[in-house]
Structure formats: C-alpha cells, structure tokens
Amino acid sequence: MSTSIVIMGGGPAGLAAGYELAKQGYRVTLLEKDKQVGGISKTVEKDGYRFDQGGHRFFTKIDEVEKMWNEVLEEEFLLRPRLSRIFYRGKFFDYPIKPFNALSGLGFIEAVKIIGSYVKVKIKPIKPEESFEDWVTNRFGYRLFKHFFKSYTEKVWGISTRELKAEWAAQRIQGLNLVTAVTNALFKQFKKNSIKTLIEEFHYPRLGPGQMYESMARAIERLGGNVLLNARVSRVNMQGKRLLSVDYVNGDGQEKSIAADYAVSSLPLRDLLNLMQPGLQAQVVEAGNLLKYRDFISINLALDKEFLFPDNWIYVHSPEVNLGRIQNFKQWSPAMVPEAGCSSLGLEYFCNEGDHLWSSPDQDLIRLAVEEISRIGLIDEKAVKWGWVVRVAKAYPVYDDDYQQAMPVIKHYLNSLENLQTIGRNGLHRYNNMDHSILTGLMAAQNIQGADHDLWCVNTDEEYHETMEAKPR
DSSP: OOOEEEEEOOSHHHHHHHHHHHHTTOEEEEEOSSSSSOGGGOEEEETTEEEESSOOOBOOSOHHHHHHHHHHHGGGEEEEEOOEEEEETTEEEEESOOHHHHHHHHOHHHHHHHHHHHHHHHHSOOSSOOBHHHHHHHHHOHHHHIIIIIHHHHHHHSSOTTTSBHHHHHHHSTTOOHHHHHHHHHHTTOOOTTSEEEOOEEEEETTOHHHHHHHHHHHHHHTTOEEESSOEEEEEEEETTEEEEEEEEOTTSOEEEEEOSEEEEOSOHHHHHHHEESOOOHHHHHHHHHOOEEEEEEEEEEESOSOOOSOSEEEEOOTTSOOOEEEEHHHHOGGGOOSTTOEEEEEEEEEOTTSHHHHSOHHHHHHHHHHHHHHTTSSOGGGEEEEEEEEEEEEEEOOSHHHHHHHHHHHHHHHTOSSEEEOHHHHHTOOOOHHHHHHHHHHHHHHHTTOOOOGGGTTSSOOOTTEEEOOOO
C-alpha cells in the first residue's frame, strides 16, 4: 500500500503496531531513540550475560497476543516454572499472598489481630475508596495491608499509599481479596473449570524479552518496513487536527523529517504534547506537564556461584533497606548466564530521575546493592564478580491527584485528532501489563484499517492478572 505510517517508540506496543501494519503491506517507519528496541522490556548484555530490566513474564489471557508471540519466536519460547516470594522480617512469604502462609509466618498473636482487622473493615468499610490504602484495606484489612502492601508500594512510588490513587490498585490487583485468596488456597487441588488458580508457569524467550522484540523488529524490516535506531523524535508537525509529519534526529545529529498519513505514538504523553507544533492550547500542555513518572535503577551483578535461590524474583518489603526487587535471571532462563558455575541478579532501586540515587556514581550504587543484599542474608558478597548499572527512565506512570486532574483534558484533545493514536504504558499513562500494552498496539493498527477500538478502555475491566481458569484433568 502507499499509505505511510510513522510509529514513535520501539517498545512492545510500537513494535506490535508496526508488525501488524507491515504484514498488511503498509509503509511503516518506526523511530526508536535508543540503540536497541524493546523499551523498558529490552534485554541488555555485558560480557555475554543478559539482563532483563524488570523481569517480564510472557503470560496473557489474550489469544491475539499469545498468537503473535508464538508466531514471532516459535521454538525459542520457553515454558518456565514460576516462583515469586516476599522477603520481610527475615522470612520468605508466598506471593501472590496465600493467607495461611502469611498468617503462620507472622505468628499466632499477629494472625489473630489480622483476622480481627479484616472483620472490622468488612463491618465498616472505608467509603469512599479514594486511595490505594483505602482500596487494599477494604479487601484485606489494615494490618495485612500494613505488612504486605504499604512498605513495598511506597518504595516503588516514592509517595504515601494515601496519595496513590485507588484506580491503580483497581487496575493492577482487581479481583483479589482475602476471600478469593483463601479460596485459591483451599480449592487449588480441584482442577475444575469453575475454580480459579494462581498461575504457576509462564513463557519466556530463551535469551530474555529483548529476543522477542529484536525478532519483531527484524520481521518488520523483512516485510518492507524501516526500523530506525538512535532516532529521537524532535518535533511532531500538526495542522489543525491532523498530523502532517514527524521530525527526528539521527545518530549523526542530523535532523530529518517523514511525512505520515497516520501516526502511532508510545512516547510519554508529557513529551509528546510538548513536541507537537504549532503549540497546543495552553491548558493541554499544562495538563501534560502535570503528569509524573517513577524511574528505577537496575544494578546487575554476576556471581561466582551455581545456585542462589529458587525464586524467579523476590519482592523486598524489609524497610531497613532501599532495595525493592531482585531478579534471579538463571531461574528465568539458564541461557541468560553464559558461564558454568555462575549466576546473575538484577537488584532494582526505585527513584526519580535526577534525584540523589539516580545521580550517584555507578560504583557507589554497586557497593550499596551488594551491601544491602548481603546484609539481609540473600548472598555472600564474596561471590560477586562484577556489577553493572542500568538506569531506566519513565518506567512507571504515577497515579496521583495531578494525574486525575490532567487526564480528562489530555484525553479530550487526543480523541479529537484525526490520524494520531497513542498506545502503550506511557502513551496512555496507564500501568499496563506487557500484554495489554501490546494489545493497544494491535488495536491501533486495526483502527487504521477501519476498526473502532477505544484504546483507553484496554485493561480497565479485566480480572486479576495473576489468576486463570483451572484446566480439567
């Protein structure tokens, strides 16, 4: 086809849109500012070790997404057992939370208080549910919330659980409460279609998630599209309600321009609105500038030890350390570690771009990470061979009061445009799972072909992501 499509952003959503459109014969040009595709789902490499920035499970209930994954990666798609736990008070607790495990680990007296707290909130729930704290407390009771939700959530977001909006909880952990958690624990052994079970395995590319997205980029090019790396969008040229072209700066510092019949963007909304010229109405730009993001640093370690612990990942709720989450890459895929007798970890620290942690020298961050994980007893620091720091900007869109004020204005403006759609986690400012981000890319491609999907509605009314229908025996 002669129709020209420009896709801004080479993360999962942008690549999915490009792949779908290239298959249909559209002239696709994808612009990615980084030197590799994948966005926050890319896999980075050092000395043969491969590191997933965040730990990305390939699990979905969306047939369309699963079909695409298998089509792209075929035999390189592994099925892996899942184990994730919470480290708190020097003990491991199951995650997702299993009430009997949690209560026994906290002790009899605290278990009684937790049950009492749950009964209390069932008799008199918090109304209205405005904050994350309100939402979780209404479903688990305050004491269980305090143990297993408060400290970790505040590490991730850097704000109080009273400031974080209930909308985030409703999107991410909808459908889970103490009753359903107990039901999962009690009836797991009955493999009937009517019983939901917590997922215990997932797919994963043999060489990490980047393998999926690098394969997708190659497929776009085989189909006649262009994937331009080190291509930073510098201006989005508008005429009224239509996008005319996109300017970008290439790796040599040259500015170029591409005319577009349609465009799809997974850029952070705040950035996109500031790039659109001529200037938008002041209230739209001001709304965009209200949006905030949370960033993180992955401190990647190579260790001279064959086996560390069985978990794929561990949430560190212990408030005495800044460490938030640990990825154990050999348990994701043995091929992530190239040397026999060795292992690797990704230690995640949540921060804001430009703050003290973000700006600390790499060697200081490596020392901090090794000291903290050793202090809580998960590794022996003598086993660490080397460390490597990767900073991940705009990983999490923040749901706060400013977000609630800004989004209606931004949505109204974007919905009025004729040939520009926004997709993905940052393009919709929604903390979507990877599969939901991909779905928005596929739907945007279908809209260009005549469909009428509302991308803002993706993942607003889904069941809890951690459960699935049990299969009959």
